[in-house]
Amino acid sequence: MAKNTQNSADALVVADADELMRPTTRRNFVRVMGAGGAVVLLPGVFSACSMTPGMGATGTGATAMDGGALTFDLRSDIGIFRLVHTLEQLEAAFYTAVVGSASFGTFFNAGERELFTDLRNVEIVHREFVRTALGSQAVPDVTGSINTTTLNAILSSRDGILGAARLFEHLGVSGLNGAGKYLQDARNLLLAGKFVSVEARHAAALRDLAPPSGQSANTAFAGDDIIDMNGMDVKLEAGAALDRVAATNLVRNGAVSSRNISNAPTATQGKASANFFPTTP
Amino acid sequence: MTISHQPILDGVDPEIMDTLVTRRDAIRRGASVSSTVAAGLAMGSVPVMMAALSKDAYAQAPSAILDVLQFAFILESLENEFYKAVLGTSTNSAQNAAFAGVRAQISASAQQVFRQIQKHEQQHTDFLRGTAIPLFGGRAPSWTANDFDFTGGSGSGNGPFLQATTQLDHLLLVAQAVEDTGVRAYKGQAGRLLVNGDDRADVALESALRIHSVEARHAAKIRRLRRSMNMNDTTLRFSGYVMGGGVAAAGAGNIANPPAGAVAALGLIYGGEDNTVHTVFNGTAAVNLDAATLSGLDVIGDANARRQAAMMAFDEPLSKEQVVAIVRGFIRSDSGHALP
Numbered sequence: 001m002a003k004n005t006q007n008s009a010d011a012l013v014v015a016d017a018d019e020l021m022r023p024t025t026r027r028n029f030v031r032v033m034g035a036g037g038a039v040v041l042l043p044g045v046f047s048a049c050s051m052t053p054g055m056g057a058t059g060t061g062a063t064a065m066d067g068g069a070l071t072f073d074l075r076s077d078i079g080i081f082r083l084v085h086t087l088e089q090l091e092a093a094f095y096t097a098v099v100g101s102a103s104f105g106t107f108f109n110a111g112e113r114e115l116f117t118d119l120r121n122v123e124i125v126h127r128e129f130v131r132t133a134l135g136s137q138a139v140p141d142v143t144g145s146i147n148t149t150t151l152n153a154i155l156s157s158r159d160g161i162l163g164a165a166r167l168f169e170h171l172g173v174s175g176l177n178g179a180g181k182y183l184q185d186a187r188n189l190l191l192a193g194k195f196v197s198v199e200a201r202h203a204a205a206l207r208d209l210a211p212p213s214g215q216s217a218n219t220a221f222a223g224d225d226i227i228d229m230n231g232m233d234v235k236l237e238a239g240a241a242l243d244r245v246a247a248t249n250l251v252r253n254g255a256v257s258s259r260n261i262s263n264a265p266t267a268t269q270g271k272a273s274a275n276f277f278p279t280t281p
Numbered sequence: 282m283t284i285s286h287q288p289i290l291d292g293v294d295p296e297i298m299d300t301l302v303t304r305r306d307a308i309r310r311g312a313s314v315s316s317t318v319a320a321g322l323a324m325g326s327v328p329v330m331m332a333a334l335s336k337d338a339y340a341q342a343p344s345a346i347l348d349v350l351q352f353a354f355i356l357e358s359l360e361n362e363f364y365k366a367v368l369g370t371s372t373n374s375a376q377n378a379a380f381a382g383v384r385a386q387i388s389a390s391a392q393q394v395f396r397q398i399q400k401h402e403q404q405h406t407d408f409l410r411g412t413a414i415p416l417f418g419g420r421a422p423s424w425t426a427n428d429f430d431f432t433g434g435s436g437s438g439n440g441p442f443l444q445a446t447t448q449l450d451h452l453l454l455v456a457q458a459v460e461d462t463g464v465r466a467y468k469g470q471a472g473r474l475l476v477n478g479d480d481r482a483d484v485a486l487e488s489a490l491r492i493h494s495v496e497a498r499h500a501a502k503i504r505r506l507r508r509s510m511n512m513n514d515t516t517l518r519f520s521g522y523v524m525g526g527g528v529a530a531a532g533a534g535n536i537a538n539p540p541a542g543a544v545a546a547l548g549l550i551y552g553g554e555d556n557t558v559h560t561v562f563n564g565t566a567a568v569n570l571d572a573a574t575l576s577g578l579d580v581i582g583d584a585n586a587r588r589q590a591a592m593m594a595f596d597e598p599l600s601k602e603q604v605v606a607i608v609r610g611f612i613r614s615d616s617g618h619a620l621p
Binding site: 112209273 | 394400401403404412464468471472473478483490494496498499500501502505508512518519559560561564567570575577578581586587593595597
């Protein structure tokens with residue numbers, strides 16, 4: 001589907017959008033755009049944004065999460081997708097560990113293994129998509145920061161795996177449901193929408209497979225503890241979502257928590273609303 | 282490392298070019314220009330101006346938001362009345378009677394599933410009618426059970442989904458299709474609710490997103506229910522995903538000799554779900570990335586497995602026009618109601 005417009009008279013190839021700020025390149029940009037042409041950007045998508053007010057990105061791509069350098073500037077779509085990238089990394093790393101664990105075949109039957117393998121694959125696609133889109137603004141690899149003691153404790157039982165999976169999927173659903181209003185571009189909102197309903201499918205499937213204590217097996221997929229009186233799903237503001245990640249102790253030294261938010265969204269982006277999230281999703 | 286050679290602001294994106302042109306005309310006419318746009322113009326900075334324009338251009342008038350909410354209300358009413366007819370709780374006795382045959386086949390546990398789903402659809406219509414639509418100064422349109430024909434026959438009562446009133450497999454397929462249509466419809470409309478700095482729009486957008494993910498939960502549960510009854514149909518993923526696109530993604534392999542009208546409708550409902558190319562916008566440019574050919578996907582398997590995963594990983598939107606084309610058959614033509 002991707003069209004290669006290299007060497008075409010009406011295409012402009014740039015390595016990053018900063019090039020667009022240089023007079024010569026910018027003239028070419030205007031010329032090309034005026035002619036209805038295309039600009040080809042290599043290779044990261046969001047790495048372009050650092051020059052654009054309101055889209056200011058923070059954080060350098062190379063630092064480890066333990067270093068405390070991981071920050072989310074939620075005033076920009078980049079910052080919000082960095083947060084998404086962090087969650088997708090944790091989910092993908094978790095399901096990769098689940099599917100690869102020695103007990104996978106004994107804890108789960110064939111249908112359940114199909115489910116977890118699908119989840120692993122889809123979260124990997126999400127992770128790689130957001131990483132590619134973010135380019136140099138991508139969040140550093142989280143796997144080195146995972147607390148292996150916590151992870152192994154989770155992996156040691158079927159219930160541990162199912163409970164952690166439910167929590168992560170619900171953090172994904174609630175985080176995206178809360179963040180949508182802060183996105184500034186409708187195409188990025190659409191992208192977030194494409195993710196969130198998939199996360200909701202995971203969340204429902206996992207609750208259907210293993211209802212939390214006290215939930216009916218027939219209604220847990222969208223139980224009264226996770227759907228409110230208006231028929232609405234879970235939602236969390238970003239800080240609350242990150243603090244719940246920290247509470248899992250799955251990332252060492254609380255490296256991912258609300259303190260990673262360097263700047264909250266501005267009032268013009270959207271208005272915060274009450275969080276809705278059960279103790280045990 | 283992957284190098285993407287995607288065109289930016291190229292053909293995929295006629296909308297933004299249209300809105301940019303419209304905006305430019307507005308500027309020329311001396312209409313008010315946001316300070317960021319003005320600053321961008323003053324600085325001669327293309328990225329700044331483009332970024333600001335794109336945000337401005339997508340700003341929606343309340344009437345557009347009201348249109349989305351009223352459209353959503355019709356879809357939610359359709360869903361709600363469908364489940365009420367299935368459960369025998371409709372105010373329309375003829376519709377309760379129509380589904381009596383299949384109702385007897387629904388297990389007690391599946392009845393509980395349907396009741397939970399119907400409760401949510403009722404809550405959605407109540408919220409839209411009582412809170413969201415009035416917030417924008419509107420009134421919910423008046424729809425009753427009698428305005429719908431759940432066989433898809435435009436009021437004939439003899440449409441391509443008639444078998445859903447007598448056969449459980451058909452009924453569950455229709456329920457799944459209805460839910461997936463809801464997911465796709467909300468997804469397609471979300472962008473029209475995005476108005477940064479408008480507190481009321483935030484309410485509309487966040488509510489729509491939270492309803493949207495509930496519809497996805499419903500669809501996933503019905504898919505799992507259908508899989509449990511058709512264990513060999515691996516199109517019906519235990520994970521609740523839509524696998525592939527077009528009629529094949531409906532997972533209708535257990536339906537013998539489906540009517541041509543049903544096949545056509547399912548083709549519309551799942552059309553384009555196999556898309557793997559998605560657009561991201563960075564404030565300066567829109568770029569298309571193909572999720573099926575990213576690096577780092579090797580653990581998933583071969584190229585075909587990676588494409589399958591990429592198709593499942595993104596749910597796709599439907600435009601309002603596409604949704605109208607799907608639901609038109611479920612609306613009685615003589616009702617005096619016109620779809621927006």
